[in-house]
Amino acid sequence: MTPPMTTTPIRPLVAGNWKMNGLAAALAEAAAVRDALPALGAGNSDVPPDVMICPPATLLAQMAYATRGSPILLGAQDCHWAASGAHTGDISAEMAKDAGASAVIVGHSERRADHGELDRVVRAKAEAAHRAGLIAIVCVGETKGERLAGLTLDVVARQLEASLPDAASDAETVVAYEPVWAIGTGLTPSNADVAAVHAAIRKALAARFAAAGLRMRILYGGSVKPDNAAELLSLPEVNGALVGGASLKAADFLAIIRATP
Numbered sequence: 666m667t668p669p670m671t672t673t674p675i676r677p678l679v680a681g682n683w684k685m686n687g688l689a690a691a692l693a694e695a696a697a698v699r700d701a702l703p704a705l706g707a708g709n710s711d712v713p714p715d716v717m718i719c720p721p722a723t724l725l726a727q728m729a730y731a732t733r734g735s736p737i738l739l740g741a742q743d744c745h746w747a748a749s750g751a752h753t754g755d756i757s758a759e760m761a762k763d764a765g766a767s768a769v770i771v772g773h774s775e776r777r778a779d780h781g782e783l784d785r786v787v788r789a790k791a792e793a794a795h796r797a798g799l800i801a802i803v804c805v806g807e808t809k810g811e812r813l814a815g816l817t818l819d820v821v822a823r824q825l826e827a828s829l830p831d832a833a834s835d836a837e838t839v840v841a842y843e844p845v846w847a848i849g850t851g852l853t854p855s856n857a858d859v860a861a862v863h864a865a866i867r868k869a870l871a872a873r874f875a876a877a878g879l880r881m882r883i884l885y886g887g888s889v890k891p892d893n894a895a896e897l898l899s900l901p902e903v904n905g906a907l908v909g910g911a912s913l914k915a916a917d918f919l920a921i922i923r924a925t926p
């Protein structure tokens with residue numbers, strides 16, 4: 666197996682994407698994660714993972730209040746590229762930050778599919794996140810058809826090139842590799858396929874961002890569950906996970922956090 670290209674330990678990140686799920690009662694799940702985290706300590710990790718929850722925007726401020734004083738980070742699931750203005754229904758990165766977020770997911774495949782978001786829009790949103798002082802979690806990943814056509818690495822390279830701002834640094838930028846066909850389906854690529862895509866992403870990041878590209882976190886996302894997390898998260902160049910369905914229940918999300926090597 667090829668050794669990882671990175672030498673200094675990268676702090677993993679386990680981020681839960683609640684998507685359009687969660688009324689106020691679901692804050693109890695975040696509170697359960699908050700209460701369990703101190704006992705987890707470093708777990709299996711040389712470097713304990715950062716833990717993040719990305720609730721719907723309606724719960725951000727309440728969740729910030731419920732998790733104050735705990736190490737749980739909060740993220741928004743999307744932002745507009747403008748700081749303010751006539752954009753009915755949207756929220757800006759500045760608003761997400763004001764509500765308690767320290768990060769925002771941009772370019773999730775559900776945004777790309779449901780809202781026609783193109784790479785240049787994703788890039789503008791990542792730039793907006795940086796402008797507001799938020800970490801941008803930039804999602805990339807191929808569809809089933811693209812994988813079957815052997816285009817995975819081309820698609821991911823193109824999305825990375827066009828979606829990441831030129832000034833991206835490792836402190837404020839995270840890449841999430843999420844094969845579209847693995848999201849919410851219970852399917853995952855083979856370990857070898859995940860490792861191959863992450864290696865290609867690392868190579869592209871290092872070529873474009875030099876040392877920062879070697880330190881940028883690359884998350885895997887797509888049907889990460891308690892029973893496959895340890896295996897997926899121990900693959901080379903996998904620096905954590907973006908977790909959808911399994912982040913909705915504290916017990917499952919905590920099991921994934923515990924499985925982080």
Ligand code: PEP
Pocket residue numbers: 682843847848849850851886887888889907908909910911
């Ligand atoms: C996601 O939507 O980011 C995701 C990875 O979902 P799931 O874990 O449910 O596949």
